[in-house]
Amino acid sequence: MRLPKFEYFEPKTLEAALNLLTQNGNNAHLLAGGTDVLVKMRNGRLKPKAVIGLQGIENLNGIHFDSGKGLTIGATAKLAEVASHPDVLKHYPALAQAAQVMANVQVRNMGTIAGNLCNAAPSAENAPPLMAMGAEVAVANLQGDRRIALDQFFRGPGLTAMEHGEIMTSIFVPFPVPKSGASYKRVSARCGVDIAAVCVSAWVALDGEVCKDSKIVLGAVAPTPIRAVGAESFMREQTWTQELIETAAALAVQESKPISDVRASADYRKKMVAVLTLRALEQAYERAIKN
Amino acid sequence: MKHHINFTVNGDDYSLAVDPWRTLNELLREDLNLTGTKLGCGTGDCGACTVMVDGRTVSSCLTLAVSINGKSVTTVEGLAPSGEELHPIQEAFIKTGAIQCGFCTAGMELSALHLLNNNPEPTEKEIRSGLSGNLCRCTGYNQIVEAISVAAEQIRDSEPEKEER
Numbered sequence: 504m505r506l507p508k509f510e511y512f513e514p515k516t517l518e519a520a521l522n523l524l525t526q527n528g529n530n531a532h533l534l535a536g537g538t539d540v541l542v543k544m545r546n547g548r549l550k551p552k553a554v555i556g557l558q559g560i561e562n563l564n565g566i567h568f569d570s571g572k573g574l575t576i577g578a579t580a581k582l583a584e585v586a587s588h589p590d591v592l593k594h595y596p597a598l599a600q601a602a603q604v605m606a607n608v609q610v611r612n613m614g615t616i617a618g619n620l621c622n623a624a625p626s627a628e629n630a631p632p633l634m635a636m637g638a639e640v641a642v643a644n645l646q647g648d649r650r651i652a653l654d655q656f657f658r659g660p661g662l663t664a665m666e667h668g669e670i671m672t673s674i675f676v677p678f679p680v681p682k683s684g685a686s687y688k689r690v691s692a693r694c695g696v697d698i699a700a701v702c703v704s705a706w707v708a709l710d711g712e713v714c715k716d717s718k719i720v721l722g723a724v725a726p727t728p729i730r731a732v733g734a735e736s737f738m739r740e741q742t743w744t745q746e747l748i749e750t751a752a753a754l755a756v757q758e759s760k761p762i763s764d765v766r767a768s769a770d771y772r773k774k775m776v777a778v779l780t781l782r783a784l785e786q787a788y789e790r791a792i793k794n
Numbered sequence: 795m796k797h798h799i800n801f802t803v804n805g806d807d808y809s810l811a812v813d814p815w816r817t818l819n820e821l822l823r824e825d826l827n828l829t830g831t832k833l834g835c836g837t838g839d840c841g842a843c844t845v846m847v848d849g850r851t852v853s854s855c856l857t858l859a860v861s862i863n864g865k866s867v868t869t870v871e872g873l874a875p876s877g878e879e880l881h882p883i884q885e886a887f888i889k890t891g892a893i894q895c896g897f898c899t900a901g902m903e904l905s906a907l908h909l910l911n912n913n914p915e916p917t918e919k920e921i922r923s924g925l926s927g928n929l930c931r932c933t934g935y936n937q938i939v940e941a942i943s944v945a946a947e948q949i950r951d952s953e954p955e956k957e958e959r
């Protein structure tokens with residue numbers, strides 16, 4: 504049950520962290536809140552020789568909101584801080600909700616959004632709302648910085664577009680355009696505490712009663728969080744009706760590719776994609792008309 | 795290589811060298827002999843190892859000891875420093891029968907303290923979600939929920955000046 508032995512580094516600057524990461528090659532592993540890393544190390548799935556803690560890096564834990572521009576979440580900001588941040592609650596309720604319902608109090612006091620994304624579990628709960636709202640992540644390496652759209656970020660379970668030697672520095676979410684709204688819905692066996700069996704996020708932009716644009720993101724029903732692009736394009740430029748969202752929900756089911764595992768059967772997951780997509784669209788619409 | 799760290803536990807200063815692969819739970823229980831904090835699952839699921847670091851509850855089984863350098867830790871031993879007079883949360887746990895085997899109790903009480911520090915007047919639902927990271931095999935939770943609302947009332951009554959603000 505003990506952790507395997509490793510060297511530990513706690514760099515004070517991003518540059519020092521990048522140097523350590525490059526010098527130690529594949530033997531190095533980054534640590535943010537540790538709520539995924541330590542669990543994997545404990546059950547022997549991860550045996551890094553060097554662990555590089557990110558918590559000591561200055562100015563990496565901020566949450567900044569600029570009205571008109573958007574929200575920037577530093578890589579080491581805690582889930583609990585994001586979930587309770589007044590600007591996140593006001594302008595990005597779908598994200599606040601995902602960060603608030605996941606895991607439990609202790610894990611939210613330790614874990615980070617960046618860790619949740621970089622860990623790249625198919626069920627990573629912050630991914631659907633962030634993807635739906637058009638988030639980008641900022642990634643640094645020794646050569647410089649680059650930005651990756653979150654819907655291009657996930658490559659498979661545990662796999663992302665980041666390369667070894669790179670560190671995610673922040674997550675950027677654009678300012679919500681007028682008459683747009685986003686929502687987040689999930690089901691799991693043990694209410695909040697358990698990892699989601701299915702989660703769905705929707706984002707819609709309206710022009711009167713016409714759906715100008717929509718995004719529907721499904722979690723835990725494919726090897727990565729996925730956009731239901733067929734359902735999205737079906738809704739575009741259509742008048743908002745009950746029938747429209749019911750059809751979109753049915754299309755989203757067709758785009759999901761769930762497996763059966765300890766949390767739920769594939770069949771149940773498909774049924775829940777329909778239910779949650781419908782509810783997510785309804786709530787996104789409610790928020791859009793008020794925005 | 796060992797790392798030299800400075801930190802406080804329940805107000806006492808410590809300065810010592812730790813191996814980086816040791817957890818805060820191991821440090822507290824094995825080096826400092828503070829065995830009130832328990833180890834259950836070791837993977838963040840049960841909450842038996844809950845302690846506070848700089849005023850926020852964490853799972854000590856998923857916290858590296860090196861990471862508490864410069865921080866202050868509160869464990870269940872810190873709730874009743876004299877060992878005689880108990881904290882209102884502890885009194886309430888006894889009074890309402892919220893303790894059976896006691897294995898979950900230290901973690902439950904720290905979670906309760908974190909909750910009441912942030913929300914002195916929680917609803918039943920808020921109490922239950924505040925305890926979402928703590929499992930109890932014995933009580934069925936109802937007495938624990940009751941204990942926390944009793945403790946909340948007790949704490950509010952003993953701090954009248956705060957209420958007026």
Ligand SMILES: Cc1cc2nc3c(=O)[nH]c(=O)nc-3n(C[C@H](O)[C@H](O)[C@H](O)COP(=O)(O)OP(=O)(O)OC[C@H]3O[C@@H](n4cnc5c(N)ncnc54)[C@H](O)[C@@H]3O)c2cc1C
Binds near residue numbers: 536582
């Ligand atoms: C009891 C329990 C319940 C949980 N419940 C849920 C749940 O309901 N929903 C859910 O989605 N997750 C859940 N999790 C998983 C976990 O808590 C989250 O994924 C959390 O957000 C991870 O963040 P962290 O900071 O702890 O990541 P860490 O464990 O520190 O890191 C995770 C991974 O990301 C990498 N990484 C971290 N930061 C960076 C960075 N800045 N740049 C590059 N790579 C980086 C690490 O190297 C590692 O591979 C749960 C975990 C536990 C223990």
Ligand code: FES
Binds near residue numbers: 856
């Ligand atoms: S022992 Fe830490 S959560 Fe179970």
Ligand code: FES
Binds near residue numbers: 929
């Ligand atoms: S009293 Fe026995 S586990 Fe809670």
